[in-house]
Amino acid sequence: MSPEQPAGDLEPVRDPSAAPGPAEPVTITVCPDGPLLVRGGYELLDGDDRPIDPGRATVALCRCGASSIKPFCDGSHKRARFRAR
Structure with a gap:
């Protein structure tokens, strides 16, 4: 810690040689009829x-x-009256 930087302002520094942390989980939500x-x-x-x-x-x-x-949705499923369980 340098004298110019108060202890409360420290941010963790990641070691570039360290293994990456856990990946953010992916969630896929099926929207009814969308x-x-x-x-x-x-x-x-x-x-x-x-x-x-x-x-x-x-x-x-x-x-x-x-x-x-x-592959992105533009809302056309409403006009097309798309239905899916």
Whole structure:
């Protein structure tokens, strides 16, 4: 600790050679008659295993096939009257 930095302001420093901590769990929530909500430490890949940048931490993935922004949901399931158990 340096004299300029009070003890209460210390932040933990991760050792770059240390093993990574536990990954954030991924949850997938099935919305009734709607999309799949994906949260957590996920990686989204296209059909050729190339990463897709979702631009956010939680994404809604289309299940109805009617979205104009696949694989993401745009709400088209409502107009298409998509139903799923």
